[in-house]
Amino acid sequence: MASSTLTFVRGRCCRLLVYSQSRISILSCLKFQSTSVTGDSSTDLKLIDSPVKIQQKAEKISKAMMAYLEKTRKYDAMMAEEISQYEIGRRHLANIMGTDPETFSQDDIDKAIAYLFPSGLYAKAARPLMKHPYEIFPKKKMAQFGADGRPFHHLFYTTKQNYYSLMHNIAWKVEELKKEEDRSYQRGGVFRNPPILNLKGSSWIDLETLKAQVLEKINEHEHRRFVLLMEHLVAQPFSYKEKDFIMKYRKEYESQLSQFYFPEIETTENGKQFCISTGKRKKAEATLTLWIEGSGKIEINGQDLSFFQSTKERNQLLFPLQFLQKIGKVDFKAEVNGGGTSGQAGAIRLALSRALASFMDESTVEKMRLAGLLTRDLRRKERKKPGQPRARKKKTWKKR
Known part of the structure; x- marks a missing residue:
């Protein structure tokens, strides 16, 4: 009895092995359980999932992967075509402007477009532009699951795994800084104020920048939660140790001092x-x-x-x-x-x-x-207008 059961299981394994060669390898999905039979010293092996269910699961996963690979192939082909067209247009534009196409940069392209196609539209998005395709078309995520249908990331089912992974990382950094504060107090006995992290001249990244970094759709509420958690991280006494991580999500103000004239010191x-x-x-x-x-x-x-x-x-x-x-x-x-x-x-x-x-x-x-001390006051007396006593003053109008 024991030998016949073992032969049956081996035959089933052979059939599954033949199936795996035609589709995908699913032998790792097979699960066996061993049970001791009373009255016999042999071991009976039983298969948890039936071959029909495993076959249906494998076909479903295969279709999902095929669909993803097909979309990826179309996207790569489209980007390759767009990049080739961009390079052709860049070279034509360089020839029109009379410059070397090999050294024609993106700044030169923007200046040429503004010169050749002047536009009076106020909205910048409506004006003609010529950018690299990777700057216009959004980035695509890589495959989120393997051939066996299991997601790679442990936060896959939150539907925003990159965002929640970032929040999870910030929370753990806060806990580590709290432990560092406790260790510092235990070593010295008296808590000493660590260096202060200076964040002047910068602000937290906006919603659109955060979307571009996590490649996910984030709303205003989730952006506020992110900012509050980062503020909590900065409020920790030892936050200076995470300066590099914090500055990734800070945007420096554009300095306006470069447009002012300052004399040299002698x-x-x-x-x-x-x-x-x-x-x-x-x-x-x-x-x-x-x-x-x-x-x-x-x-x-x-x-x-x-x-x-x-x-x-x-x-x-x-x-x-x-x-x-x-x-x-x-x-x-x-x-x-x-x-x-x-x-x-x-x-x-x-x-x-x-x-x-x-x-x-x-x-x-x-x-x-x-305070307005460095800006030249360009105001001056307005010129007199013809037919008027002064620049704005008018003659008295009488109806009768």
Whole structure:
């Protein structure tokens, strides 16, 4: 009896082996259980799943994999065609502009498109463009399951495995930082404040950037949950140890200081630092020399601050020194010509602000920019219009 049972099982295994060669290998899916038969020393082997169920499962998995492979093949063929068309268009565009196609970059393409196809449309998405296909078409995910139908990722059935995997990773990092805090307290007995992670000048990535990173559809609520969890991670005392991970999800502000002019710092024979700057306001032009270490001496066209009779012009001139708390600590000499008193005071103020900014750090210069000290005042008197007493004033209209 035992031998016949064993022969039957072996025959079944042989038939499954022949089937696996025609489809896919499913021998790993076979599960046997051994049971001891009372009254006999032999072992009876039984198959858990019937061959019919295993065959149906294998055919279903095979169709899913075939469908995925077919989609992948079509996508790769489409991208290859788009890339070839892009390269042809790039070379034609380089020939039109009279440049070398081998060194024709994406910036050159954008400038050529803007030159050849000018558009008055306000929406950038509606304007003509020419980008690499990988920048236009969305990325595709790789296969999420194997030939046996089992998903690779343990969070596959959440339907957003990349997003929840990221959240899971952040939560574990928070726990590790808490353990590090406990270990630090146990070693020293007294908790010492670790270095502070400086995140100034950057912000958390927006919803669209997060979607592009996880390649999944994320809504506003899930983005807020992500930001809150990252804020919790940053709030940990030892968060500086995860700086590289945190900065992956931070976006730095675009610096606007590069568009401003700052004079170079020079040094006298006595080792005293100074710089020479210029400023304009209306028709007035000023040239100013600033010594960063001084006693508060001010000279304007050979005179002191009494060069301006009005208190308004004096306050406007001294505002940069008052803003930086440098009154009585620096010396400057200014030569101004053209325009009236208001324009001359504005020109000296701009030159003084530029000279002071050369000696300040980046954070202080940013505060000066926000206060409007580094921006030239382009306002001027509006011209008189024909048929009117002044620029905007009209003649009195009488009905009768």
